[in-house]
Amino acid sequence: MAMVSLTINGKKITVPDDLTILEAANRHGIAIPNLCKHPQLTPFGGCRLCVVEIKGVPRPVASCTTPVNEGMEITTVTEQLEQHRKFVLELILSDHPNDCMTCESTGSCQLQELAYTYGVKGQEYAGERRTYAKKDGNPFIERDLEKCILCGRCVKVCQEIQGVEAIDFGYRGFKSKITTAYEDDLNCEFCGQCVHVCPTGALTGKLWKRKGRYEGVKETDTVCPYCGTGCNITVHSKNNEIIRITSRPWTWNEGFLCVKGRFGYPFVSSPDRLTKPLIKRKSGEFEETTWTAALEYTASWFRKIREEHGPDALGGLSSARCTNEENYLFQKFMRAGIGTNNVDHCARL
Amino acid sequence: MTNSIADIEGMEVIFIIGSNTKETHPVIANRMIKAYRKGAKIIVADPRAVPMVKFSELYLPMRPGTDIALLNGMGQVIVQEGLQNDEFIRDKTEGFDAWKDSVRDFTPERVSKLTGVPKDDIIRAARLYGGSRKAGIFYTMGITQHTCGTDNVKAIANLATLTGNIGRPHTGVNPLRGQNNVQGASDMACAPNVYPGYQRVDLPEVQQKFEQAWGKKLSPKPGLTTTEMIHAAHDKRLKGLYIMGENPVLTDPNQHHTIEALKNLEFLVVQDIFLTETAKLAQVVLPAACSYEKEGTYTNTERRVQRVRRAVNAPGEAWDDLSIIIALSRHLGYPMEYRSPELVFNEFAGLWPALGGMTYDRLKGRGLAWPCPTPEHHGTEYLYKDGFPKGKVPFVQIAFKEPAEVTSDDYPFILTTGRNLYQYHSGSMSRRVPPIEKHAGRAYVEMNRSDAERLSVADGDRVIVSSRRGEVTIAVRVTNQVSAGTLFIPMHYAEAAANVLTNDALDPTVKIPEFKVCAVQVTSAPKAASLATGG
Amino acid sequence: MASETLIRVCMGPAGIAAGGKQVIEAFHAALVDAGVSAQVRERCSSHQVGCMGLCARDVLVEVHQGDVKTVYQYIKPDMVQRIVDEHLVAGKPITEWLVDEVYASFYRKQIKVVLADCGRIDPEDIDAYEAVKGYEAARECLTNRRPEEVIEEVKMSGLRGRGGAGFPTGLKWELGRKSRGDDKYIICNADEGDPGAFMDRAVIEGSPHAVIEGMIIGAFSMGARNGYVYIRAEYPLAVERLKKALDQARTRGYLGKGIFGSAFDFDIKIKLGAGAFVCGEETALIASIEGMRGMPRPKPPFPVNRGLWQKPTVINNVETFANIPAIIRNGCGWYAGFGTDKSKGTKVFALTGKIKNPGLIEVPMGITLREIIEEIGGGIESGRPFKAVQTGGPSGGCIPASMLDIAVDYESLAKVGSIVGSGGMIVLDADDCMVNVAKYFVQFTQSESCGKCVPCRVGTKRVLETLERITTGKGKEDDIERLEKLAGGIKAMSLCGLGQTAPNPVLSTLKYFRDEYEAHIRDKKCPAKVCKGLLTYSIDEATCKACGACLRACPSGAVSGEKKKPHRIDAAKCVRCGACFEVCKFGSVNRE
Numbered sequence A: 001m002a003m004v005s006l007t008i009n010g011k012k013i014t015v016p017d018d019l020t021i022l023e024a025a026n027r028h029g030i031a032i033p034n035l036c037k038h039p040q041l042t043p044f045g046g047c048r049l050c051v052v053e054i055k056g057v058p059r060p061v062a063s064c065t066t067p068v069n070e071g072m073e074i075t076t077v078t079e080q081l082e083q084h085r086k087f088v089l090e091l092i093l094s095d096h097p098n099d100c101m102t103c104e105s106t107g108s109c110q111l112q113e114l115a116y117t118y119g120v121k122g123q124e125y126a127g128e129r130r131t132y133a134k135k136d137g138n139p140f141i142e143r144d145l146e147k148c149i150l151c152g153r154c155v156k157v158c159q160e161i162q163g164v165e166a167i168d169f170g171y172r173g174f175k176s177k178i179t180t181a182y183e184d185d186l187n188c189e190f191c192g193q194c195v196h197v198c199p200t201g202a203l204t205g206k207l208w209k210r211k212g213r214y215e216g217v218k219e220t221d222t223v224c225p226y227c228g229t230g231c232n233i234t235v236h237s238k239n240n241e242i243i244r245i246t247s248r249p250w251t252w253n254e255g256f257l258c259v260k261g262r263f264g265y266p267f268v269s270s271p272d273r274l275t276k277p278l279i280k281r282k283s284g285e286f287e288e289t290t291w292t293a294a295l296e297y298t299a300s301w302f303r304k305i306r307e308e309h310g311p312d313a314l315g316g317l318s319s320a321r322c323t324n325e326e327n328y329l330f331q332k333f334m335r336a337g338i339g340t341n342n343v344d345h346c347a348r349l
Numbered sequence B: 001m002t003n004s005i006a007d008i009e010g011m012e013v014i015f016i017i018g019s020n021t022k023e024t025h026p027v028i029a030n031r032m033i034k035a036y037r038k039g040a041k042i043i044v045a046d047p048r049a050v051p052m053v054k055f056s057e058l059y060l061p062m063r064p065g066t067d068i069a070l071l072n073g074m075g076q077v078i079v080q081e082g083l084q085n086d087e088f089i090r091d092k093t094e095g096f097d098a099w100k101d102s103v104r105d106f107t108p109e110r111v112s113k114l115t116g117v118p119k120d121d122i123i124r125a126a127r128l129y130g131g132s133r134k135a136g137i138f139y140t141m142g143i144t145q146h147t148c149g150t151d152n153v154k155a156i157a158n159l160a161t162l163t164g165n166i167g168r169p170h171t172g173v174n175p176l177r178g179q180n181n182v183q184g185a186s187d188m189a190c191a192p193n194v195y196p197g198y199q200r201v202d203l204p205e206v207q208q209k210f211e212q213a214w215g216k217k218l219s220p221k222p223g224l225t226t227t228e229m230i231h232a233a234h235d236k237r238l239k240g241l242y243i244m245g246e247n248p249v250l251t252d253p254n255q256h257h258t259i260e261a262l263k264n265l266e267f268l269v270v271q272d273i274f275l276t277e278t279a280k281l282a283q284v285v286l287p288a289a290c291s292y293e294k295e296g297t298y299t300n301t302e303r304r305v306q307r308v309r310r311a312v313n314a315p316g317e318a319w320d321d322l323s324i325i326i327a328l329s330r331h332l333g334y335p336m337e338y339r340s341p342e343l344v345f346n347e348f349a350g351l352w353p354a355l356g357g358m359t360y361d362r363l364k365g366r367g368l369a370w371p372c373p374t375p376e377h378h379g380t381e382y383l384y385k386d387g388f389p390k391g392k393v394p395f396v397q398i399a400f401k402e403p404a405e406v407t408s409d410d411y412p413f414i415l416t417t418g419r420n421l422y423q424y425h426s427g428s429m430s431r432r433v434p435p436i437e438k439h440a441g442r443a444y445v446e447m448n449r450s451d452a453e454r455l456s457v458a459d460g461d462r463v464i465v466s467s468r469r470g471e472v473t474i475a476v477r478v479t480n481q482v483s484a485g486t487l488f489i490p491m492h493y494a495e496a497a498a499n500v501l502t503n504d505a506l507d508p509t510v511k512i513p514e515f516k517v518c519a520v521q522v523t524s525a526p527k528a529a530s531l532a533t534g535g
Numbered sequence C: 001m002a003s004e005t006l007i008r009v010c011m012g013p014a015g016i017a018a019g020g021k022q023v024i025e026a027f028h029a030a031l032v033d034a035g036v037s038a039q040v041r042e043r044c045s046s047h048q049v050g051c052m053g054l055c056a057r058d059v060l061v062e063v064h065q066g067d068v069k070t071v072y073q074y075i076k077p078d079m080v081q082r083i084v085d086e087h088l089v090a091g092k093p094i095t096e097w098l099v100d101e102v103y104a105s106f107y108r109k110q111i112k113v114v115l116a117d118c119g120r121i122d123p124e125d126i127d128a129y130e131a132v133k134g135y136e137a138a139r140e141c142l143t144n145r146r147p148e149e150v151i152e153e154v155k156m157s158g159l160r161g162r163g164g165a166g167f168p169t170g171l172k173w174e175l176g177r178k179s180r181g182d183d184k185y186i187i188c189n190a191d192e193g194d195p196g197a198f199m200d201r202a203v204i205e206g207s208p209h210a211v212i213e214g215m216i217i218g219a220f221s222m223g224a225r226n227g228y229v230y231i232r233a234e235y236p237l238a239v240e241r242l243k244k245a246l247d248q249a250r251t252r253g254y255l256g257k258g259i260f261g262s263a264f265d266f267d268i269k270i271k272l273g274a275g276a277f278v279c280g281e282e283t284a285l286i287a288s289i290e291g292m293r294g295m296p297r298p299k300p301p302f303p304v305n306r307g308l309w310q311k312p313t314v315i316n317n318v319e320t321f322a323n324i325p326a327i328i329r330n331g332c333g334w335y336a337g338f339g340t341d342k343s344k345g346t347k348v349f350a351l352t353g354k355i356k357n358p359g360l361i362e363v364p365m366g367i368t369l370r371e372i373i374e375e376i377g378g379g380i381e382s383g384r385p386f387k388a389v390q391t392g393g394p395s396g397g398c399i400p401a402s403m404l405d406i407a408v409d410y411e412s413l414a415k416v417g418s419i420v421g422s423g424g425m426i427v428l429d430a431d432d433c434m435v436n437v438a439k440y441f442v443q444f445t446q447s448e449s450c451g452k453c454v455p456c457r458v459g460t461k462r463v464l465e466t467l468e469r470i471t472t473g474k475g476k477e478d479d480i481e482r483l484e485k486l487a488g489g490i491k492a493m494s495l496c497g498l499g500q501t502a503p504n505p506v507l508s509t510l511k512y513f514r515d516e517y518e519a520h521i522r523d524k525k526c527p528a529k530v531c532k533g534l535l536t537y538s539i540d541e542a543t544c545k546a547c548g549a550c551l552r553a554c555p556s557g558a559v560s561g562e563k564k565k566p567h568r569i570d571a572a573k574c575v576r577c578g579a580c581f582e583v584c585k586f587g588s589v590n591r592e
């Protein structure tokens, strides 16, 4: 691949020639504000915040879509550019509910962060705001499109990554809106990829509502308990309750999950969870008991059968949902503790 | 998987056979779609027009149970057209000539008759796969859950061997594992014939190694597999069973047989997070912690060992499985004392060289794919880079057999089973997720439009599907995803359990039951029945 | 004599609307009755002639007798009998129906290159086109010239894109030729979304083969094997004629494999557009052909490098292509002979508004606005003072009366804050409110914005809201400043041409008619008396006849009065609808 040399803010850099200015800048630690660009998606060029000046080019250009060229002299911050960015932010916020106080995404919202950085409140060009009465009734994803800034990321991720194309831009002008076909309730794979890439509070999980944002929330990086893909997830919990599951963009699964990984956690707090050891009485009914009693009872049965019929009259089935450590110890228990090789799991099933 | 998931993005050809990747491994499908956007050609061979077909260059709608014919047929065309990788065959394989003779009569014409796939498409598929040196094959239970499952896998390996599409980036033979830690459970030797790391129980030096490590005399006699244990329990040869986190009543074939077997046991202890259908049959039920409540490691389908961390505490008096096993062992008089999962990990990492270089500390971040033999090793993103374990890869001759159960006048439909996107396995977790239940909480049988018309049933009507082993009442979903004559029932729904119907005939080698093919009939359910079981 | 009689009836869109078809039927009937039918040559019969230009005077009828041409205007079917009787039979033209002096000067200043054949030949007949040397240029290029030579010829002609931006056509083709790739595309942009323009439709309806020939030459030059015409579905006649023309060209072997016996293969498909203005923007047009929502993409990469399906693509306007055959036939020098230093050749304009002779005109670049408005257009229809001319449609600006003597070319119009654009030209008189004109165009761009980028989607909305405020009397002191800030930001930050030019109507009116804005904001008055919200109504007691008409007409009960007593308007109740003003027969309602 050919390399090109250019300067950004006076710094000379050499990068592969298939990068955009934004990518080149990011690679060299120069941040350029933006809202519609997502590293895993093709550039959109709609938010206009990533504009830069190139020597010899009369207009500011969007760095997310402009390829680098040999000898370019680029400036990412000038008074004029910052003015332009503020202008765009003012306009975005002029059509935004600005209810960060109760918004699910406070603290993880890129729009909020930029407004904060630029000190923009959205009053300069106050005017009509889009309002929508109808709420989307799907069970997974809250679509609060009044907060949508039409960055197009959700549309792109649904098409480019998920291949579903459940949503697209609809209408024109100020009425433009991300819509489903015929404005029906969302009915898709509910992977939540769109939620993951949405830079605002427009798309969130219905399960998350009012459960907690950042204050007092613990984040635990772990692995999804469902299929064998083993996606990396981050479990957000508050007061010993899982309130949300996300995935970080730099995991090998690139932050993408499926419906089960992202929204399949409520079973954890199901009232059906077993919380005490149970022993079946003669009547056939289960009765709660203590650990000691349950374990001793079990051990006595194992001893009895082993004594009467030999260790091979006992068997153990372990689980492909348990950890390596548990599986290891289970077979060790069966082999060394009981004395049989009758141990299997359900890989085959 | 011989290759990694991220590696898929660079493939030129992706051959998916017997895997509904988009629904069972959605995030792997994302990688495939990314490859597709970069120009990769995707071939899908499946009795159902699974969602990945949308992205395919070529879709081969084969009759269930005819994978070997198709795979051999593709091999035949590849040889016929000289697309094989001669250098690879010469240097790294053996048995090519004999194998070549064995596939000679798998001509496209004959294979087309056997599989129902048009002749030209078989040739095109062979050209696509054989013509690329960056081609990967992917499969799941659609390949393994047959009486000929082992042969299917070998037939796949033959294709990869023939074209040298293995042992390099963007190639490989890539089984996609169904459950989160199937790979790890296999590695950890929850299997009757091997110790951790696939070290055979019947080899004296291995036995000695483990006796030394565990300080106990060990049995050299291979044990019983899951399905064999169920059969043994049924025959009362097996008296006691310890089940940790499994629900065979729902997941094993021939449900009535399974329930009888478990009832025949003298003692059953089940350790689980819910009172499952299986746990209900137990004498003792031990409450366990779930995935989000414990520490440890999982190994995913690409052999990546990753850390599991506790996010919340288990409810009530539930314990994590590790503590339960340790305590039970203590009660049994074989104390195994570990203060943390990490110590357990270190013990088995020391017993299996493939994990020798791993520690919890090194697993931070993205984890490591085995083999990772030394502390300096970065893990193995794709296998066989430096050759094959047994020196040369053998070509294996494989004969085509019809599935164990074929259709008859009484049972005119072929039933296949599998998963859908939203639910998971026996449903003990996913069916307790309210939004999932709301969206996908009803059992259904997929039926081709033409069959539905012939039987005059409409979408949503309830029918009785019965096999030689049992029957379920279930709503019809009319679709063109399945071809005429074939039905599909997802396995997740206890109220209409597919495994009431399925056949427990086993693959002779690895003892996997034939979930994917059984013969059934369909009759319409009486109105009363639909009321009684409705919803 | 009579055997050489030929009758041509205008059947352009305006002609059809004015009843051209009925006129034709009337001729057929009358000719049969009069027994002169045999003398009409059927081929050039009064059948489906493309637009002639002076559509305001439709139905226009030409009677050719030998070298003598007589032109009638405003002909209705019931007038046909008399033409046949007096003119054709008796040989005496009907003088009072003839076109007037205006009609003559309408043509004097025009030079027809693109429109030369429109209305003269049968657009549905490839022979008619070939009879006027049609396809000679393409044949010449494909059989005798190298692509580079053709490109050079076009470059030397100075032809610039007629779709709006005025990019040199030869240069674009050269970039297309040099761009690497086997698969290349050429696209004719016939989306024509500018509300005031209809020349592209006229050209396709009047001479579709010229466009096809231009595309063949362009395709040969750049090396494209596939072409598209992207045409709006609202132009059914144009689409139908284009389809016919493509079929005819294919049958003759002018499209398809081995065109003109050369090794060159090329064919053209039609793609119907849904009528969104933004789909005329080239990258949005490409997205639309690819089956996606018509949304512009940032440039670079430019279509010549990565266009349709990511392949090198040249996009030109209908009029641009229609110029090509004449340039090749007559040479670049001939074409460059028209126009100015930097703007060569002729341009078609759609002259509309308060003008005597509205219609399509074709003039050499560099002609003055005054010549167009006064000589070709015949001046202001109403006789009210001329105020301004709006050029370039929603992307353009308003040029005040004081600048009537500027030349009409790319550079001069840009200098005064407007553009040539696609050639819309709306003449405004003293009864037009400039704030309202600006509002009209912003309304259009706002509703047509694709919604992709913030400055255009939200910014134009804020501009519109401000203009609405001003025109309804709610303008604030700092609104002008706000408009200027918004306009500047939108121009600088919008992604595509739509947004970048959307503020032009506002900026140019602010520049030349700031006083009107101020009158609206400070005095709450609309000087042109257009903005209803700013008008006040009162009744002149002296002339009021107390007829009660206004009282009955007022929807809000603001008028009070009794019989024989002058009526009154209660300003507090008045909703400023103007109903009283309209109904008063005695002019007693004052409007200010």
Ligand SMILES: Cc1cc2nc3c(=O)[nH]c(=O)nc-3n(C[C@H](O)[C@H](O)[C@H](O)COP(=O)(O)O)c2cc1C
Pocket: C160, C161, C162, C163, C164, C165, C166, C167, C169, C189, C190, C191, C192, C193, C194, C277, C278, C279, C280, C281, C282, C283, C315, C316, C317, C318, C320, C321, C422, C496, C497, C498
């Ligand atoms: C909003 C917008 C609308 C446009 N509409 C048209 C149109 O209707 N027809 C057209 O030929 N060009 C239109 N253009 C210009 C095209 O993008 C493009 O420049 C032109 O088709 C190139 O052809 P030319 O070089 O022959 O002018 C439009 C541009 C913009 C920004």
Ligand code: SF4
Pocket: A141, A154, A157, A158, A162, A164, A165, A166, A167, A186, A188, A189, A190, A191, A192, A193, A194, A195
């Ligand atoms: S949840 Fe997934 S499938 Fe549904 S709209 Fe979002 S990205 Fe598309």
Ligand code: SF4
Pocket: A147, A148, A149, A150, A151, A152, A153, A154, A155, A178, A194, A197, A198, A199, A200, A202, A203
């Ligand atoms: S919903 Fe979110 S991701 Fe989608 S366009 Fe709106 S702001 Fe962007």
Ligand code: SF4
Pocket: C278, C295, C296, C448, C449, C450, C451, C452, C453, C454, C456, C457, C494, C495, C496, C497, C498, C499, C500
């Ligand atoms: S300027 Fe307007 S029309 Fe153009 S891309 Fe932006 S929103 Fe769309």
